[in-house]
Structure formats: structure tokens, C-alpha cells
């Protein structure tokens with residue numbers, strides 16, 4: 365269970381590399397993947413590439429598309445076409461051993477790192493946990509979070525902050 369949720373945290377972390385939380389009215393958010401070196405750090409931090417591997421501008425472009433499409437499918441889980449098309453850029457192979465069977469990306473370097481992210485997504489889907497990756501319903505937040513609640517229907521990244529803010533807003537409207 366713990367391991368499975370760790371996969372979810374990695375994907376949420378990837379999606380939050382575009383931090384959409386508004387600090388002021390009309391704030392477009394903060395892009396954290398500004399160059400290949402930023403993607404390199406992210407992939408290395410999550411053990412998705414080796415230290416000596418390289419990340420190119422092309423990998424970054426692919427990563428940003430992957431991030432956008434994945435975010436969309438969290439909002440609309442039935443719209444996976446573009447995401448699947450993107451995944452068509454990657455090649456995987458199956459590796460058997462006596463004890464196990466594993467899917468491996470055939471790529472090296474940054475593209476391998478992205479392929480491994482896709483494999484995490486594959487595992488999450490297979491374990492039927494995709495719905496546990498959620499986007500905060502506060503418009504000025506949209507933080508991607510992993511829902512650990514029993515029913516798995518959480519709406520806010522934090523009940524304390526965004527949840528209460530939403531409640532207060534409803535309360536104020538009602539009492540005008």
C-alpha cells in the first residue's frame with residue numbers, strides 16, 4: 365500500500381512542477397521546469413534516471429506535453445486520446461526472470477526517465493488508484509494532491525486552507 369501511494373506522490377509532484385496556485389489576482393502560476401537541467405533534477409530526485417544520464421531540450425518539450433495531457437485526464441478521465449498518442453513516442457520491452465516479469469523502457473537518458481513516469485502511471489491505473497490523484501477544486505489553487513481519505517472523494521488539497529476558504533466564501537454569499 366505504502367509503495368503504491370509513493371507512485372501517486374511522484375506523479376502529483378510531476379504535475380505540480382507547474383504550480384498553478386495563485387499568489388495574487390490573475391497570477392498565471394510558476395513554471396518549475398524552465399530548462400533541461402530542471403527536468404534532470406526532478407528525474408534524478410525520483411530515481412528515474414542515473415546521475416550520468418543527460419536530459420535534452422527535446423525531453424523537456426515532451427515532458428511538458430506529457431504533464432499537460434496527464435493533468436487534463438485527471439479532470440476528464442475519459443479523454444485519454446492525446447495522452448495515448450504521446451505515449452506512442454515511447455517504446456517498452458518485457459523482461460522475464462525466474463521470479464518476475466517486468467516492463468522496461470528501451471530508451472536511455474531523459475527519455476527513459478519520462479518513460480518510467482509513464483510506467484508509474486500504468487501501475488497506478490492497473491491498481492485502480494488513478495482517481496486518488498486529484499486537483500484541488502479551489503480555482504486559485506489547483507494543486508495536485510494524493511487523496512488518502514477512505515472514500516477517495518476529497519475536493520481540496522487541504523481542508524484547513526482551501527476547504528475552509530471555500531466554506532467561508534459560501535457562508536459570506538449566503539449572508540449578504
Ligand SMILES: [Zn+2]
Pocket residue numbers: 500501502505506507520521522526
Ligand atoms: Zn488547494
